[in-house]
Amino acid sequence: MSEEVSAGQPVRGEGLAEHGRGRRGGWGWTLVRWLLLAAVVAVAVVVVQRALDAGAWWAVVLAAFLATVTLAVYSTRRFVPMKYLWPGLVLLLGLQIWPLVYTVALSFTNTGAGHQLTKDETIEVIQASSVQQVEGSERYALSVAVPEGVDATTGDLVYLLTDPEGAHFAGTQEGLTELEEGVEATGAGKITAAPGYELLDPKEVNKRSKELSDFAVPVEGGGIKALGLSQAFLGSSQITYDEAADTLTDQRTGTVYVPSEDARWVPRDGEGKPLPQGWKQNVGLDNYLAVLKDDTLRGGFLSIFAWNVAFALLSVLTTFVLGLLLALLFNDERLRGKSLYRSLLILPYAIPVYVSALVWASMFNQDFGLVNDLTGLSVDWLGNPWAARAAILITNLWLGFPYMFIICTGALQAVPADVKEAAAVDGAGWWRTVWSITMPLILVAVGPLLIASFAFNFNNFGLIYLLTEGGPFVRGSTDIGSTDLLITYAYRLAFEGATPNFGLASAVAVYIFFIVAAFGALGFSRTKALEEVN
Numbered sequence: 001m002s003e004e005v006s007a008g009q010p011v012r013g014e015g016l017a018e019h020g021r022g023r024r025g026g027w028g029w030t031l032v033r034w035l036l037l038a039a040v041v042a043v044a045v046v047v048v049q050r051a052l053d054a055g056a057w058w059a060v061v062l063a064a065f066l067a068t069v070t071l072a073v074y075s076t077r078r079f080v081p082m083k084y085l086w087p088g089l090v091l092l093l094g095l096q097i098w099p100l101v102y103t104v105a106l107s108f109t110n111t112g113a114g115h116q117l118t119k120d121e122t123i124e125v126i127q128a129s130s131v132q133q134v135e136g137s138e139r140y141a142l143s144v145a146v147p148e149g150v151d152a153t154t155g156d157l158v159y160l161l162t163d164p165e166g167a168h169f170a171g172t173q174e175g176l177t178e179l180e181e182g183v184e185a186t187g188a189g190k191i192t193a194a195p196g197y198e199l200l201d202p203k204e205v206n207k208r209s210k211e212l213s214d215f216a217v218p219v220e221g222g223g224i225k226a227l228g229l230s231q232a233f234l235g236s237s238q239i240t241y242d243e244a245a246d247t248l249t250d251q252r253t254g255t256v257y258v259p260s261e262d263a264r265w266v267p268r269d270g271e272g273k274p275l276p277q278g279w280k281q282n283v284g285l286d287n288y289l290a291v292l293k294d295d296t297l298r299g300g301f302l303s304i305f306a307w308n309v310a311f312a313l314l315s316v317l318t319t320f321v322l323g324l325l326l327a328l329l330f331n332d333e334r335l336r337g338k339s340l341y342r343s344l345l346i347l348p349y350a351i352p353v354y355v356s357a358l359v360w361a362s363m364f365n366q367d368f369g370l371v372n373d374l375t376g377l378s379v380d381w382l383g384n385p386w387a388a389r390a391a392i393l394i395t396n397l398w399l400g401f402p403y404m405f406i407i408c409t410g411a412l413q414a415v416p417a418d419v420k421e422a423a424a425v426d427g428a429g430w431w432r433t434v435w436s437i438t439m440p441l442i443l444v445a446v447g448p449l450l451i452a453s454f455a456f457n458f459n460n461f462g463l464i465y466l467l468t469e470g471g472p473f474v475r476g477s478t479d480i481g482s483t484d485l486l487i488t489y490a491y492r493l494a495f496e497g498a499t500p501n502f503g504l505a506s507a508v509a510v511y512i513f514f515i516v517a518a519f520g521a522l523g524f525s526r527t528k529a530l531e532e533v534n
Helices: 012-024 027-054 057-074 080-107 119-129 202-207 209-214 286-293 295-329 338-345 353-363 370-375 385-413 417-425 430-458 461-467 486-496 502-533
Strands: 131-133 139-147 158-162 168-172 175-179 191-193 197-199 217-219 222-227 231-237 239-242 247-250 256-259 265-267
Touching: 027 057, 057 080, 080 502, 119 131, 119 217, 119 222, 119 239, 131 222, 139 191, 139 222, 158 191, 158 197, 158 222, 175 217, 191 197, 202 209, 286 295, 286 502, 295 385, 295 430, 295 486, 295 502, 338 385, 353 370, 353 385, 353 461, 385 430, 385 461, 417 430, 430 502, 461 486, 486 502
Parallel strands: none
Antiparallel strands: 131 231, 139 158, 139 197, 139 231, 158 168, 168 175, 217 222, 222 231, 239 247, 247 256, 256 265
16 A cells, blocks of 8 residues: 655655755855865966966867866756766876877977977077177176976076166076066165075075076077176177078187088088087987887897896786785684784885885895895896896895785685685695685686786886896996886986987887787786686
8 A cells, every 4th residue: 555645744755855955055065166166267267377478379278178177067967977077087188198198299209408499499599508798788687596386406597687777587598578576676686586486595506507607598689698696798699590591600610500400500511510409300200210220229129128028027927926825825714813924924015115125225235235145145136137137026026925915815815615615525625726716716806906017017117226227237338228127218218318319218108008008908808718707
């Protein structure tokens, strides 16, 4: 029989629905929601303004798009699934898609040391750096600064200038910008504070003296260069540019420089060195082909790739086997104090990698290391190629087995007891039960984690760099080390070589991406067979 509802009495379900709507629509939550949306709009306005100042129209479009979608999703009660998906999509775009796209785009260029500006910017920098003081030229009061919030030792230099009329300016490699409000200066005009900039103290200025000697603010017909720590002068450029002929001429020596195929200014007569400043340009597939065609790069890439695969496979295999054996041991019901032992075994996993790697590096020292002292050996662990590889695998075993121990322990505890009891009734011994029943059930749970562990170790930059820095280097090579992984090789190409090449390093990174993706796809295709176990 159906239950009658008295007049004026709400149905229970309707009451709960109204109560839920009331909680969701409370004024407190509404206020918080609109304050957060206002903050998003404010951030978007700031980003758009700065992007407009920098001429980055793509950033303007992207910021406006993200702000518009955010308002559309969270300002109404519609699009409920998107309210949860949108933050993840934004993070995916910012942390995964954008770095990937940027790396691929960089791999088609010659970006690197001396090739980080456009051609027009290079001409301005060359002319500004050749500025020499002209007798009777205008003087400025000078303070050296960097943009607010950046590292004083690496941030872009800025000249804070005061001209003879008392006007204040910020000078960068892009030119002069007048400072209007909030500037504080001494009676002599030297700026002591300016909004958006952090002044360098004399010690910081001295550390960057080499950069300051080459730095000049480009202005029409010349540039502004520092004269000591408190003054700057307006000088004329000694290198002039002929736009019609596309040449640079050094007025002091008469040398004429012309653009070369490798994006540098070289002497037209072929005598002398090129100018140090080059420019960015698209090089097509040259970086990818260099890895395959250049004998040195190809040989280094192939040898590093072979060790890279071996390192990742051996790391996963050794850590998994040791972790599994320990998990089986401490899963025995007859063992007492298991919680204490398990806690002790995961300690290596709790210690930061950079600490453990440095400790192991000291223990592998040939003369004073603990390993040689305890074993009575005299092995040059970090100086011999094969010994260094063994040292890395031993260290990674110490660092990696606790993780495998944890996941294998969890997988073992999830194995149904009745399955093992049924195997015992059928006469299966301990080894047969582990091999035919326990192992397949464990691999169902840990199979994807083994693939993830392989991908992690394939790019295990921290361990290699902290333990051996890719060395030892053989046959006088400083670019290709015996323990280098592809990721450390790419890092050295980008930052530590004689001529750092970001474009070539990005091409190597793209190769790494496809290699890891191929191994991952192969591994996941193999793990499909484990699905039948369930």
